[in-house]
Amino acid sequence: MTLRTGRHFLQIPGPTNVPDSVLRAMAAPVIDHRGPEFAELTHRLLAALSPVFGTESPVIVYPASGTGAWEAALVNTLSPGDRVLCFETGHFASLWRTMAVGLGLDVDFVPGDWRHGADPEALAARLAADPAHTVKAVCVVHNETSTGVTSRIAEIRAALDAAGHPALLLVDTISSLGSIDYRHDDWGVDVTVAGSQKGLMLPPGLSFNAVSEKALRASETARLPRSYWDWQPVIEANRKGFFHYTPATNLLYGLEEALRLLAAEGLPEVFARHARHAAATRAAVRGWGLEVLCADEREYSGSLTGVLLPEGHDADKVREIVLERFDMSLGAGLGRLAGKVFRIGHLGHFNDLTLAGTLAGVQMGLELSGVPLASHGLDAALDILRTP
Template identity: 50%
Template sequence: MSNSRIPGKNFLFVPGPTNLPDRVVRAMAVPSEDHRSPIFPDLVKPLFPALKKVFKTETGAAFIFPASGTGGWEAAITNTLSPGDKVIAQRFGQFSHLWIDLCQRIGLDVIKQEREWGTGNDPELIEETLKADKNHEIKAVLATHNETATGVTSDIAAVRKAIDAAKHPALLFVDGVSSVGSLPFEMDAWGVDVIVSGSQKGFMLPAGLALLGVSEKALKAGETAQMRRAYFEFKDMLNANKQGYFPYTPALPLLYGLKESLSILFEEGLDQVYKRHHHLAEGVRAAVAAWGLKPCAKEPKWNSDTVTAIVVPEGFDAAKVIEIAYKRYNLALGAGLSEVAGKVFRIGHLGDLNELMVLGAVAGAEMAMLDVGIPVTAGSGVAAAQAVYRANPLLTV
């Protein structure tokens, strides 16, 4: 085959950035405008209550920073903690690892608790550690809701119960970059103090916005926090946002895109969004079982509804599957990262997706595996996913 461009649309099935709805693309096609104009607040002010609706918080504050999710992590930490503060963070994937790394770089004392990759947060270990902290030196627990590298979702409500059972005042920070807008999330009900998300996954936007929900308790902690910050200062944001502006030049097209993506989420209904993601994920998991393969998630309770990491058989290189899928079938699959590099490939099933789109990804992954010699039965995964989708249709006719 020649190296000429493959006709048709690239099938983007990495777990973020996700597909952009046409409505969002059109909404972002705007000319430059004065972000200090008297009508600019008409765009900005409604975004914050809409975000709070997605985060499911009545009392928390919403923030929009022109940054990636990593910038959101830094904003959360620097506005609430002081150099040398102790925090608990469990490491069970590349993104929980990166959060730990960021904390260490900016001067926190991280109590790093190793967990097997393919599992998630261990509330019992958190509770035990907090109970032993008689002087309340631990200031926060950092929990990754959805570990994108391994396709694992953790029970955040259980983490909060562990903190409460220990009768400990630690803040609860949650990485929801690949969960919010796709998986059920309850900031107030789960007692989350800071939720960090990003625009490029469930919000169906390009990367570039860090979206945060911050509790009153976390804002109060900011009054004594000694971390240095400037760009990520909560107070500057709150003061400017109150009037419908930002303390510096905002990412204007992304704000218009966010307005449209929020409308799309609410038109479908958040509960239906969560149901759709579970439905699509069940089809992918059925395909994996039909191939005779296993997900990276060690037990069904860990299964993520936004991404499935698929373990290739011993002796095969998952990176080769990804390469063939891209070069031959115009299908972008997620790579294995760090400890699972070469061992897994990932199918992202979040954002603006339906059943037929997912079936295309399943078919492409199946062909790529056959091309590299992995002994799967042609058509088995597609048939298994079809059976799931036909048995439990999202829409009835």
């Protein structure tokens, strides 16, 4: 086994690097999850989570991956045979659709090219063709982790409002929350789905639903089977500072510290930092003469950048060389993008020098892989990073 020195560059778009202070917080002893100290922790956490989601509605925490939060969003609001509208924006949007079908929902899947986000005009057309309001929910991935494309949720909400359509709006923010501006209340989202392992700078293991009053009313009549995922017992227990299941105590310690870090930096500053690093990364890609996968500048992701390689070149080979030579992990192309795309994660606990090192490693890996490229990609990124 090759001996590695220095830090490993984990530049996949999640799980992301965990700050040292979060790791230290997680190392604290476990406490009684039925005791008063834990109740105080729960109340502090729920209060600190609200501004990150941009909501005054309940935020429900599960010991689960983001996939669990997907399921919770569906089973708490819908009944067998309900019609839902989903947008094919990438691999994870497709997986959410697969889950919905498996749960017995009737899914209307709006096709996409994986280079654009959810189309508000396409939504408006679908809603106009549904005067009977048979569509019960619209499911959108805010930031598609497989592509680096961010859907315009405010415009999706506007299309629903313009149509006067009562469908619920369910939004996946797994790779955008804490990295890209998001507003659950202002954008009229009914259920926001999130996970701990990306912008929240934690290991995998926690997932979240932020839930509107409209979604809570829908849960009273929804008939999809639910037990572990049922919102009501969690909300009831949270009022007293507890959970109706055994919580992931040490992850909650880490969450409190991660939320403290976000608040100390300030969310607007966090979003600006991510946008700046994303712009520098795209400058590097174009400086290499390569193509950013996202095709609409309004939908550029602050969390990650998908890089499309020329025909005849294997993105996985680039990733393999970068890992072997420079001890850096890049995101693979998923689904229909396998071998065609690699993904550079630039989210979470991240700074200018980390990005500069990341892009230097990518440039060297591309050169060693025989991908034809111009040599000024890194310089183009540094020009942006030099600017305060």
